Amino acid sequence: ASSRNLPDTLFVGQTFASIDEAKKSVLHVMVTQRLSFKVTSSDQTRFHAICRASKETGCKFFLRIAYMNRSDQFELRKLIP
DSSP: OOGGGSOSSOOTTOEESSHHHHHHHHHHHHHHTTOOEEEEEEOSSEEEEEETTHHHHOOOOEEEEEEETTTTEEEEEEEEO
């Protein structure tokens, strides 16, 4: 996907067609905002990430994207900017 199709921000309730689209969107937003993150868990139904420097800086960044059966999409369920 080109960067033109990727979001500039992330928000709770945001949906994605696939887990790969969700990962690419998170990466695009984080790079655009010059932030770094690390993935704490990822598989075909979920994606969790935290601030890379959380222990050193106390950064609280966290996000959780999960597959939602009712909508057949992936949804950003929790976000702490």
